[in-house]
Amino acid sequence: MTIQTTMENEIVLPVLNSNGGKTEMKERDQLEKIIVIGVGGAGNNAVDYLYKQPGYMDNVGKSVIHYIFNTDENCLNNLQCENKLVLGKNTLKGKGAGANINVGRNATVESIKEITEIVTGADLVFITAGMGGGTGTLGSSIVAEAAKSVGAIVVSLVTLPFRYENRKRNAFYGIKNLYKYSDSLIMIDNQKIVDFYPDYEFTQGLDEANKILSNAISGVIKIIRNPTTINTDFEDLKTILNNGGKSQILYRSLAGQELEKINEDPDATIDYIYNEVTTSPLITRSNIEQATAFLILLECSSHFTQRIMNQFVSKFSRVNQNDDDDILDELLDDLDNLDEEKIESIKNNGPQVIFAYDKLPDTEDNAPRLNITIVATGMGTHDSNRENEQTIVPIQESISHTLPTHKVTPTPTVNNKVADNLSIQPDRSAKILDNRAAQAPAPKATPAPAAPAAAVATAATATAAVNQGDLFAQLSNLDDAIKQQILEALQAAGQGQASTADNAAEYRSPVLPEANNPFVNPKAEEKEAPKEKELSFLADDLAIDE
Numbered sequence: 001m002t003i004q005t006t007m008e009n010e011i012v013l014p015v016l017n018s019n020g021g022k023t024e025m026k027e028r029d030q031l032e033k034i035i036v037i038g039v040g041g042a043g044n045n046a047v048d049y050l051y052k053q054p055g056y057m058d059n060v061g062k063s064v065i066h067y068i069f070n071t072d073e074n075c076l077n078n079l080q081c082e083n084k085l086v087l088g089k090n091t092l093k094g095k096g097a098g099a100n101i102n103v104g105r106n107a108t109v110e111s112i113k114e115i116t117e118i119v120t121g122a123d124l125v126f127i128t129a130g131m132g133g134g135t136g137t138l139g140s141s142i143v144a145e146a147a148k149s150v151g152a153i154v155v156s157l158v159t160l161p162f163r164y165e166n167r168k169r170n171a172f173y174g175i176k177n178l179y180k181y182s183d184s185l186i187m188i189d190n191q192k193i194v195d196f197y198p199d200y201e202f203t204q205g206l207d208e209a210n211k212i213l214s215n216a217i218s219g220v221i222k223i224i225r226n227p228t229t230i231n232t233d234f235e236d237l238k239t240i241l242n243n244g245g246k247s248q249i250l251y252r253s254l255a256g257q258e259l260e261k262i263n264e265d266p267d268a269t270i271d272y273i274y275n276e277v278t279t280s281p282l283i284t285r286s287n288i289e290q291a292t293a294f295l296i297l298l299e300c301s302s303h304f305t306q307r308i309m310n311q312f313v314s315k316f317s318r319v320n321q322n323d324d325d326d327i328l329d330e331l332l333d334d335l336d337n338l339d340e341e342k343i344e345s346i347k348n349n350g351p352q353v354i355f356a357y358d359k360l361p362d363t364e365d366n367a368p369r370l371n372i373t374i375v376a377t378g379m380g381t382h383d384s385n386r387e388n389e390q391t392i393v394p395i396q397e398s399i400s401h402t403l404p405t406h407k408v409t410p411t412p413t414v415n416n417k418v419a420d421n422l423s424i425q426p427d428r429s430a431k432i433l434d435n436r437a438a439q440a441p442a443p444k445a446t447p448a449p450a451a452p453a454a455a456v457a458t459a460a461t462a463t464a465a466v467n468q469g470d471l472f473a474q475l476s477n478l479d480d481a482i483k484q485q486i487l488e489a490l491q492a493a494g495q496g497q498a499s500t501a502d503n504a505a506e507y508r509s510p511v512l513p514e515a516n517n518p519f520v521n522p523k524a525e526e527k528e529a530p531k532e533k534e535l536s537f538l539a540d541d542l543a544i545d546e
């Protein structure tokens with residue numbers, strides 16, 4: 001679907017209306033704010049690859065903000081993406097981190113104020129980086145923490161280094177930290193490029209990985225942005241990511257010969273498609289058969305009939321076609337006396353599937369075509385055959401779950417939300433040191449569940465004020481210039497509304513991992529405060545000896 005541009009150059013997207021047509025327009029300011037950030041050389045290259053994808057920038061990419069962050073200014077200058085941030089410019093003067101993860105981490109912390117401004121107001125942030133190098137390894141997790149602190153969903157996509165680089169240990173320090181702040185973490189193993197494409201020219205091999213990263217990003221953006229005959233949106237993505245567990249994003253485009261037997265021999269072709277989609281050679285452990293929730297976007301030519309769609313989607317939902325027929329017949333026969341016990345006995349085994357469908361225009365040669373994007377979650381945490389059912393909750397409670405997530409304050413400032421999410425509270429009486437922060441546009445309100453009283457109390461403890469002396473003690477491993485930068489960022493965050501326990505709880509992300517989310521797991525509120533309330537990049541466990 002082409003994005004239309006108005007006279008004022010405002011992007012408007014057609015959206016599905018209640019009659020199933022595609023006539024309504026969604027104004028730009030109604031759209032969720034999506035930001036794609038590449039950190040370090042590999043991350044920058046992945047964003048650049050995305051830019052170069054045919055049609056991407058003319059279509060969904062136009063309504064997304066792209067950034068490349070790097071310590072190495074030369075690398076930034078050579079790439080197309082117009083939004084660039086040089087990390088740690090005062091200290092490193094635009095030179096790279098020299099494969100030193102501590103240097104890259106410090107450079108990113110030095111730029112935390114700019115990073116915070118960039119992510120403020122975001123609903124969804126994609127972060128992509130190569131693990132193992134100096135900049136992206138820990139820089140990515142600092143960016144992820146900033147994004148999580150402003151309430152965004154964070155989807156991280158990283159590469160693992162080639163074995164011959166001997167950087168796996170550093171890479172896993174990076175993954176350990178990034179995982180904490182990511183709702184979804186996708187990993188591509190560069191070593192598998194050697195295994196699967198041994199004869200490819202070197203950069204062509206790297207591009208195979210870059211293609212997977214960029215396809216995953218553009219596929220998810222399409223799921224949210226593109227109007228389709230059966231539509232999905234940002235709320236659907238949240239539902240699937242809230243399912244918890246490990247996640248995976250897969251994309252595949254198939255056409256022509258690969259699908260030529262789709263009508264003659266649908267069983268074999270569907271098996272073939274399923275295998276092609278679910279076994280991406282470079283992705284580490286897809287384990288998709290363990291997923292307990294799927295968000296699927298299917299864009300197909302007219303060869304994909306009702307029968308074929310039924311067979312194909314059933315492979316994910318693992319539905320047995322004739323299950324429950326008797327109960328359904330009994331219920332339908334007596335609608336006046338619907339029996340709750342009978343309703344409850346309907347089997348909802350297997351994963352939840354939300355799917356979007358759109359028809360691709362047929363080509364002149366009438367070749368079958370299929371593009372498929374899958375977000376799968378819940379791997380590794382649940383029984384994949386668990387009962388998939390939503391419990392009906394009393395009406396008041398269910399209304400409170402749809403209340404806005406992030407408190408809308410009359411004059412919120414860029415950094416208030418960040419500050420409220422951190423355990424170290426800035427001095428609220430401090431003068432405004434950064435005028436840009438004060439003038440930044442108000443972040444858009446997004447939906448949020450109401451916090452139970454006990455969670456508010458827990459959050460109050462977690463946000464207990466820490467004075468500047470304590471802050472300096474925690475900063476002892478960093479040099480003076482960086483300490484000053486961080487303090488300024490925190491002080492800028494300090495002006496505006498006073499922090500209260502209420503705010504802290506209300507600003508809590510609705511997409512916390514299940515174990516920490518009191519709305520999914522009622523016991524979570526009794527556990528320790530959510531991790532993102534700590535200013536983790538100042539903590540000791542990030543001081544790594546190389």
Ligand SMILES: Nc1nc2c(ncn2[C@@H]2O[C@H](COP(=O)(O)OP(=O)(O)OP(=O)(O)O)[C@@H](O)[C@H]2O)c(=O)[nH]1
Pocket residue numbers: 039040041042043045046070071072096097098099100104129130131132133134135136137159160161162165167190206207209210
């Ligand atoms: N797939 C893929 N991997 C890459 C690419 N560029 C770098 N890598 C991998 O990513 C790892 C990190 O490299 P970079 O991203 O260049 O490093 P950096 O984070 O910028 O850190 P410094 O260069 O030390 O400042 C490397 O070990 C490579 O394995 C790329 O274009 N594609």
